[in-house]
Amino acid sequence: MGQLFFFQDVKAFSIFPVRYTLVVDAGKTAVASVQIYNDEDSTIQVNPEVDAFALDPDTGHTLFGQSDSAKSWVKANVSSLTLSPKEKRTVDFTITVPPGSPVQSHYLALFLKQKSGLGQVGLGKRIGSLLFLHVSGEVSEKMLLQDFSFEKKGEKRNVHLQAYNNGSIHLLPSGTLRLSSWWGRQISILGVNEKQRKVLPNAEWREILEIKNIGVENIGKVQVDLHLKYGLTDQIVERTIYFWYMPWWFIVFSVLFVVSVGAGIFLKRSQKL
Secondary structure: OOOOOOOOOOOOOOEEEOEEEEEEEEOEEEEEEEEEEEEOOOOEEEEEEEEEEEEEOOOOOOOOOOOOOOOOEEEEOOOOOEEEOOOEEEEEEOOOOOOOOOOOOOOOOOOEOOOOOOOOOOOEEEEEEEEEEEOOOOOOEEEEEEEEEEEEEEOOOEEEEEEEEEOOOOEOOOOEEEOOOOOOEEEEEEOOOOOOEEEOOOOOOEEEEEEEEOOOOOOEEEEEEEEEOOOOHHHHHHHHHHHHHOOOOHHHHHHHHHHHHHHHHHHHHHHHO
């Protein structure tokens, strides 16, 4: 997941790379160099900033403004930088991991923010490189499945998934939902997390999958098998739930059938009396 972050529509400058991954020992130092290019025809001034981010559990969108002590580990080699038109420069961000820091992953962003021009009021344009910073050591990969349930709203049938990353590094879950009839006939297979959304440590991930086109031949009890895989070691989570597929017209037909049969039996008994 590496992307550019613009806060206005006009592109003022660009940076490279858009993502860094660093593994640093506790008590050691590393440097992340970010190149900046002034795309404008006028001189610009930028200031380095460091932020922390999380991921929205429903959409995977990046959420900045998070708290993380690792932000204080990062220092830029300049407090301000002036670039002439079409000029390219480099900003070095030095990361110093304190001695004794636990094995943990930190998710930061190395931003360069353009200062507003003289007499202008505004937030300024900001663009950044995502920094996946890992304090080296034994990594823990553990995902807890918190919710695997079925919900029917009107004619919509949804399966809800929710998982929690209880490990020390981000995870990328993937897998399938297999739907089958009560006699074992496969109805369909749905992909899980097809957008490849990551789950950061101590964070949740949620997804809602809509079930469509079950088919009249599958009326009755439907089995839903979840096969979820995550981590570099391909750990597996498997669960099964069931729901009843009863279209409204089938229910109406069944009620009318039962009523008509009951009425017929009643009439026959009445005639005998």
